[in-house]
Amino acid sequence: AVRVRLVVYLVLVQALVHIGAPTAPSDLAAIKDFYHSTNGSRWREGFTWQTGIEGNLDPCDNIDYYKGLACDKAGGDPDRQVTQVWLSAMHLEGPLPPNFGDMTKVTSIYLTSNNLTGAIPETMCNMTGLLEIELSHNQLTGTIPNCISKLQSLQKWDTRNNMLTGTIPVAFGVLSELQSLFLSSNQLSGTIPAALFDAKRIEILFLSYNQLEGTVPRIFSRYKIKETPSMQGLSWMDIRSNKLQGTYPDILALLAAV
DSSP: OHHHHHHHHHHHHHHHHHHHOOBOHHHHHHHHHHHHHTTGGGSTTOHHHHHHHHTTOOTTTSGGGSTTEEESSOTTOTTBOEEEEEOTTSOOEEEOOGGGGGOTTOOEEEOOSSEEEEOOOGGGGGOTTOOEEEOOSSEEOSOOOGGGGGOTTOOEEEOOSSOOOSOOOGGGGGOTTOOEEEOOSSOOEEEOOGGGGGOTTOOEEEOOSSEEEEEOOGGGGGOOBOOSTTSOSBOEEEOOSSEEESOOOTHHHHHHHO
């Protein structure tokens, strides 16, 4: 009778562990592919990740093994999803995997100062709740996906100091919550889209050290200066070291005086 009860107990425990089914399958696959694609075994202080991955430990229910991740819901809840990826200056090397954007509940990405290569995956446009994305100081190439128009909650986009090419997507102009746009020190070409003015909450606009041509959009002269923390307006715009022609709007002189 004791043996029967023990067997039943073990079966129930295993069933409960299975029911817990912590991390959603799409997120789990994206996490594993991200680790392998960026040479996870060589990350700085990445030994806990290696233990978690090799031990097949669920990320959201064993978050201590996955430094830099955060998940929604409580431990043991089914289909938990990743909400944060913070792994700056961790010696990540290689491209972001195509399914990186399958972690659709992510709101914050900080992967600055690594050695990320390749293009920004278009699947990242599926992260429709994304508030902040920081990929600066890497070696990313390719163009900025036009599908960024889907990121309607985005407040900060930072891809400074990479090797991005192509034009600045006019889609940035439809992001009503965008406050900071950092695109400087890339290889972006074409003209500065006048549509950027339509991002009404923009406060910081960095476009310097690219290969932008043409003139500064005339409509930029209608920007308001942010003079107090409570008011909306532009506090910093940097467009130097491009191939721009013509005269600059008076707004630049006003910003220099603020």
